[in-house]
Amino acid sequence: MLIGLYISVLALASEGGxxxxxxxxxxxxxxxxxxxxxxxxxxxxxxxxxLTALDQRETAIRESLEKAERAKEEAQKILDQNQxxxxxxxxxxxxxxNQSRIYADKLKDQIIQDGRDQTRKMxxxxxxxxxxxxxxxxxxxxxxxxxxxxxxxxxILRENLDKELQKKIINKYIGEITKN
Amino acid sequence: xxxxxxxxxxxxADTVKKVSESNSDPSWIMHxxxxxxxxxxxxxxxxxxxxxxxxxxxxxxxxxxxxIWVIAVVLIILSLAAARGYKKxxxxxxxxxxxxxxxxxxxxEIVKPAxxxxxxxxxxxxxxxxxxxxxxxxxGLIPYAATVTGNIAVTAxxxxxxxxxxxYSGMKTYGVLKYIKNLVPSGMPVLIIPVMAVIExxxxxTKPFALCVRLxxxxxxxxxxxxxxxxxxxxxxxxxxxxxSVGFALFxxxxxxxxxxxxxxxxxxxxxxFIGMAKHMEH
Numbered sequence: 001m002l003i004g005l006y007i008s009v010l011a012l013a014s015e016g017g018x019x020x021x022x023x024x025x026x027x028x029x030x031x032x033x034x035x036x037x038x039x040x041x042x043x044x045x046x047x048x049x050x051l052t053a054l055d056q057r058e059t060a061i062r063e064s065l066e067k068a069e070r071a072k073e074e075a076q077k078i079l080d081q082n083q084x085x086x087x088x089x090x091x092x093x094x095x096x097x098n099q100s101r102i103y104a105d106k107l108k109d110q111i112i113q114d115g116r117d118q119t120r121k122m123x124x125x126x127x128x129x130x131x132x133x134x135x136x137x138x139x140x141x142x143x144x145x146x147x148x149x150x151x152x153x154x155x156i157l158r159e160n161l162d163k164e165l166q167k168k169i170i171n172k173y174i175g176e177i178t179k180n
Numbered sequence: 181x182x183x184x185x186x187x188x189x190x191x192x193a194d195t196v197k198k199v200s201e202s203n204s205d206p207s208w209i210m211h212x213x214x215x216x217x218x219x220x221x222x223x224x225x226x227x228x229x230x231x232x233x234x235x236x237x238x239x240x241x242x243x244x245x246x247x248i249w250v251i252a253v254v255l256i257i258l259s260l261a262a263a264r265g266y267k268k269x270x271x272x273x274x275x276x277x278x279x280x281x282x283x284x285x286x287x288x289e290i291v292k293p294a295x296x297x298x299x300x301x302x303x304x305x306x307x308x309x310x311x312x313x314x315x316x317x318x319x320g321l322i323p324y325a326a327t328v329t330g331n332i333a334v335t336a337x338x339x340x341x342x343x344x345x346x347x348y349s350g351m352k353t354y355g356v357l358k359y360i361k362n363l364v365p366s367g368m369p370v371l372i373i374p375v376m377a378v379i380e381x382x383x384x385x386t387k388p389f390a391l392c393v394r395l396x397x398x399x400x401x402x403x404x405x406x407x408x409x410x411x412x413x414x415x416x417x418x419x420x421x422x423x424x425s426v427g428f429a430l431f432x433x434x435x436x437x438x439x440x441x442x443x444x445x446x447x448x449x450x451x452x453x454f455i456g457m458a459k460h461m462e463h
Binding site: 020021022023024025026027028029030031032034035036037038039041042043045046047048049050051053054056057060 | 214215234237238240241242244245248249252255256259260262263266267270271276279280283284287303304305307308311312331332333334336337338340341400
């Protein structure tokens with residue numbers, strides 16, 4: 001339908017003067033001139049600066065993205081390093097604590113053992129001393145008793161008195177013993 | 181189907197003829213589409229353009245040339261303003277930002293894929309072409325302005341420039357002789373070579389011819405349809421048809437807006453493709 005209309009209008013136009021498909025050389029000439037001037041002007045003053053700016057911006061964006069990527073990688077590396085050294089330090093400190101705990105335990109045992117040993121030694125010494133003193137005092141007592149008995153027998157023999165007197169004398173010496 | 185088409189066509193032709201007989205001025209539709217020596221701003225007045233001659237050729241300034249210049253000036257102002265936006269900062273605002281979308285579209289969606297490696301030298305030409313055609317097409321939708329891309333001389337000139345650029349790109353890549361030799365695919369039987377040479381030679385010229393006619397026909401057709409729809413009001417001598425006519429005309433006008441974009445895209449895309457084909461001959 002459109003084509004039909006178009007054809008009829010074209011036919012009509014050619015009757016009425018100019019035609020749609022008349023190529024006017026003047027228009028061709030001016031179109032060429034205008035387009036080429038437009039191309040030169042726009043290329044120099046518009047497209048070149050705009051395209052350069054676009055390129056610059058794209059380069060800047062790419063570079064900053066790459067830089068960011070690199071920085072991220074570096075940060076990751078440092079983080080990894082830090083974590084590794086932290087782990088190492090932790091391991092070390094654990095080791096130190098363990099060692100010191102073992103050492104402390106050993107020291108404690110030793111001190112307790114030492115104390116116990118010393119106590120036993122002191123006790124042993126003390127009991128030995130007590131035994132020695134006991135023996136000594138017992139011996140002395142034995143000697144004294146023997147001496148008193150001898151003295152008493154000597155006096156009984158020397159005086160040779162009656163039974164009552166003997167009793168009296170013995171009581172007297174016994175009384176002396178207690179006094180002593 | 182075909183019969184009804186024909187009958188419709190005859191009916192329309194009859195109507196147009198009847199109207200042309202009854203009307204004192206038979207070219208009332210064509211007046212809007214055709215070139216002329218005056219720019220009409222009725223009712224504010226008419227600008228009569230000067231007649232010029234150069235080496236015996238009539239190079240008078242016509243309505244379409246006047247509007248080509250208007251478009252050129254508008255385009256220069258717009259793009260210079262856009263370029264200035266980049267001087268302040270690499271991330272511009274407003275107009276520069278808007279034009280940047282189109283520039284990046286032409287660069288990344290049309291020129292880069294179609295031409296391939298080494299597309300940069302063709303970018304300014306492609307951008308100028310795209311913006312010029314787009315602005316010309318859109319100018320046709322403004323009241324009082326003319327559709328310069330609806331003039332076959334203008335589209336022919338653009339197609340010839342595209343042809344020259346295409347041949348230049350091929351000859352620059354391969355050298356003149358090798359380029360011409362490359363037109364005929366190698367490995368052909370000797371007897372077929374002359375036939376192929378003729379076909380390829382015709383093919384060289386049909387490409388720009390198709391470019392020229394496609395743009396011209398697309399732009400002129402929409403305008404003729406709009407004027408014809410509005411003309412129905414005057415043909416039928418009644419206001420009853422006015423809402424229908426205006427409604428349809430508005431629809432076609434919006435369609436034209438789409439066509440303006442599509443045709444600018446198609447012309448640039450095909451030119452880029454031809455350049456790409458000339459630059460990267462497979463045979």
